[in-house]
Amino acid sequence: MIERLLIKNHLSFAACQMEFDKGLVVFTGPSGAGKSVLMQALLSLFGHGDVHADILEATIDKTLGLEAFGIEEESPNIFKALKAKNARYFINAQTVSKKTMLELSRTCVNYLSVKDNNEFENSRLLTLLDGVCASKNPHHREAVYAFSALFSEYTTFKEALESIEEEEKKLEDLKEFARFEIAKIDEIAPKIGEDEALVRFKKSLSKKEKIEQAMQKAGEIFKSESSVNEVLTLMEVDGSFFDACMNELRLIFEKQNETFEALDEIDVESLLDRIEKIAQLKKRYGSIEEALAQRQKKVEELARYENSAFEKEQLAKKVATLSTEVQKQSEAISKVRHAYLGLLEEHLNHYLSQLYMPPLTLELAKSGVQELGYDVLHVNLGKVDLKKISSGEYNRVRLAFLATHNAFLLADGGVLILDEIDANLSGKESMSVANVLKTLSQTYQIFAISHQPQLSSCADQHFLVSKDALHVSHVHPLKAEERIRELARMVSGESVSEEALSFAKSLLVSNNM
Incomplete structure (x- = not known):
C-alpha cells in the first residue's frame, strides 16, 4: 500500500x-x-x-x-x-x-481511466483468460510464455523466407546488375595509387620538351668543370664541395633522362584514355579503394544470389517445422482456455449482477496465429454490441473486467x-x-x-x-463535518441546501461512518 x-x-x-x-x-x-x-x-x-x-x-x-x-x-x-x-x-x-x-x-498497480478504452483488445482479454487458467493450471502461464518465444522465432524465420521469396522474383535482374558492376570495374582493373602515378606521368609529358631544352642549356656547366677545379686548386681551396655538387647534378640529369626514355615508350593517347577511365570510376564510386570495395560487395552478393536456392530450401524446412510446432502449442493452449472460459464468465457476471448489468457470454473463436496463439475472445453483452452501449454501462462492464483482472493478475x-x-x-x-x-x-x-x-x-x-x-x-483530508458539506455540495452544487446536507448525512450513516 x-x-x-x-x-x-x-x-x-x-x-x-x-x-x-x-x-x-x-x-x-x-x-x-x-x-x-x-x-x-x-x-x-x-x-x-x-x-x-x-x-x-x-x-x-x-x-x-x-x-x-x-x-x-x-x-x-x-x-x-x-x-x-x-x-x-x-x-x-x-x-x-x-x-x-x-x-x-x-x-x-492497475489504472483505469475514462479516456482509456482498450480493455477489450484481444491481447488484454486473452491475458485475463490466461490468468484465470493459471490460477487452476500453474503450468499454463509457462506454456504461454514458451509459445510467445516460439512464435517470435517462427516470425523471424518466416520473414527471412518471405524476403528471399520476394528477392527471388527480381533475382535475375539483381544477378545481372551485380555482374555488370563487377565487369565494369574489372574492365578498368584499377590499382590503388594508380591515379596519382598517372597524374605524375601526365605532368611530366606536358613539361618534357621544356625540360629537355633547359637541360641542354644547363649541360654547358659540365664543360667548365675542369676550369673551376683548376681555379680552386690555385686558390688553395678544398674543391670537394664542388665535386659533390656536380656529381649530384649528374645523377639528377641521368634520372630525368631515364624518365624521358620511359616517356618515349608510352602511348600518350592510351595514357590519357586510362586517366579518363580512372576519373570516371572515381566519379562513380568516390575513389579507387571504394570502387574495389564495391566490386567485392557485388561478388559477395552474387555468391549469395547463386546460393539463395539452398538457403531458401533450408529456411522453408525450418519454417515448416516451426509452423507445425506453433499450431500444436496453439491447440494445447486453446484447449486449456476453453476448459476455464466458463470460470472467467462466471466471475465477470458475478460483478455485473452487482452493477445492475445483464450477464455477458464469452466465445473463443479461431483466427490467424498471433503472439498469444490463434484464439480470439469475443465478449457478447446479450444482443447489444459493446460499442453501442452508453458510457455509464460501458464503465460498469469495464469495472467488472477490472475487478476480475485484479482477482487473477494483480x-x-x-x-x-x-x-x-x-x-x-x-x-x-x-x-x-x-x-x-x-x-x-x-x-x-x-x-x-x-x-x-x-x-x-x-x-x-x-x-x-x-x-x-x-x-x-x-x-487536504476531510473530517466528519467537512465530508458532510462536501457530499452535499456534490448533490446540490455550490449553494448547499438543507435537503442536500440531510441526504449527505444519511449516506454517511448508511455507509457506517
Missing part, C-alpha cells in the same frame, strides 16, 4: 504531502481543481506518462520482489522521481530506468487507480459501483476520483482538491 505521497511543483500544485490509509481513498472537488492532475503525478511516479514535477516521492509498505530487478528491498520502499532537464527515477535511492519502474509497477495488496469510474451514472448505479469498489478495497488500496456522493460516502479516506485565488491547487 502507498503510505505517503509528496509532490513539489507539479503543474498547478506547488507543494503537498498526503498520508494514506488502507482501503478506498476518494478525491473530490470542483471541476478543474486538479484532481486528474494529482492522479497524473501519482501515475507518472510509476512510469505511466511523463514526470512534470520537480519532486515526486511515495512510500510503499509492501514487499515488492525488488531483488528480481537488482534492487535491494527495504521496509518501507521509497519511490522517487526528479525532474530537471530529464526525469530520473529512484527506488530506495538506487537509480532505475523508466522502463524498469513501469515493469515493476505492473505487478502492484498481486495481493495491490493499488488500483480509477479516474471517474462512476461518471454518467444514476444514484442506484453509482451506489452499485461504490459497493463493488468497497468490496475490492478490502484487498486493494483504491485511489478514485469521483463527482458522485455515493462513491465518496463509502470512502475510508476522503480528500478535497481545490484551487485558491492564485489558481494554485491544494489537497
Whole structure:
C-alpha cells in the first residue's frame, strides 16, 4: 500500500504531502481543481506518462520482489522521481530506468481511466483468460510464455523466407546488375595509387620538351668543370664541395633522362584514355579503394544470389517445422482456455449482477496465429454490441473486467487507480459501483476520483482538491463535518441546501461512518 505521497511543483500544485490509509481513498472537488492532475503525478511516479514535477516521492509498505530487478528491498520502499532537464527515477535511492519502474509497477498497480478504452483488445482479454487458467493450471502461464518465444522465432524465420521469396522474383535482374558492376570495374582493373602515378606521368609529358631544352642549356656547366677545379686548386681551396655538387647534378640529369626514355615508350593517347577511365570510376564510386570495395560487395552478393536456392530450401524446412510446432502449442493452449472460459464468465457476471448489468457470454473463436496463439475472445453483452452501449454501462462492464483482472493478475495488496469510474451514472448505479469498489478495497488500496456522493460516502479516506485565488491547487483530508458539506455540495452544487446536507448525512450513516 502507498503510505505517503509528496509532490513539489507539479503543474498547478506547488507543494503537498498526503498520508494514506488502507482501503478506498476518494478525491473530490470542483471541476478543474486538479484532481486528474494529482492522479497524473501519482501515475507518472510509476512510469505511466511523463514526470512534470520537480519532486515526486511515495512510500510503499509492501514487499515488492525488488531483488528480481537488482534492487535491494527495504521496509518501507521509497519511490522517487526528479525532474530537471530529464526525469530520473529512484527506488530506495538506487537509480532505475523508466522502463524498469513501469515493469515493476505492473505487478502492484492497475489504472483505469475514462479516456482509456482498450480493455477489450484481444491481447488484454486473452491475458485475463490466461490468468484465470493459471490460477487452476500453474503450468499454463509457462506454456504461454514458451509459445510467445516460439512464435517470435517462427516470425523471424518466416520473414527471412518471405524476403528471399520476394528477392527471388527480381533475382535475375539483381544477378545481372551485380555482374555488370563487377565487369565494369574489372574492365578498368584499377590499382590503388594508380591515379596519382598517372597524374605524375601526365605532368611530366606536358613539361618534357621544356625540360629537355633547359637541360641542354644547363649541360654547358659540365664543360667548365675542369676550369673551376683548376681555379680552386690555385686558390688553395678544398674543391670537394664542388665535386659533390656536380656529381649530384649528374645523377639528377641521368634520372630525368631515364624518365624521358620511359616517356618515349608510352602511348600518350592510351595514357590519357586510362586517366579518363580512372576519373570516371572515381566519379562513380568516390575513389579507387571504394570502387574495389564495391566490386567485392557485388561478388559477395552474387555468391549469395547463386546460393539463395539452398538457403531458401533450408529456411522453408525450418519454417515448416516451426509452423507445425506453433499450431500444436496453439491447440494445447486453446484447449486449456476453453476448459476455464466458463470460470472467467462466471466471475465477470458475478460483478455485473452487482452493477445492475445483464450477464455477458464469452466465445473463443479461431483466427490467424498471433503472439498469444490463434484464439480470439469475443465478449457478447446479450444482443447489444459493446460499442453501442452508453458510457455509464460501458464503465460498469469495464469495472467488472477490472475487478476480475485484479482477482487473477494483480498481486495481493495491490493499488488500483480509477479516474471517474462512476461518471454518467444514476444514484442506484453509482451506489452499485461504490459497493463493488468497497468490496475490492478490502484487498486493494483504491485511489478514485469521483463527482458522485455515493462513491465518496463509502470512502475510508476522503480528500478535497481545490484551487485558491492564485489558481494554485491544494489537497487536504476531510473530517466528519467537512465530508458532510462536501457530499452535499456534490448533490446540490455550490449553494448547499438543507435537503442536500440531510441526504449527505444519511449516506454517511448508511455507509457506517
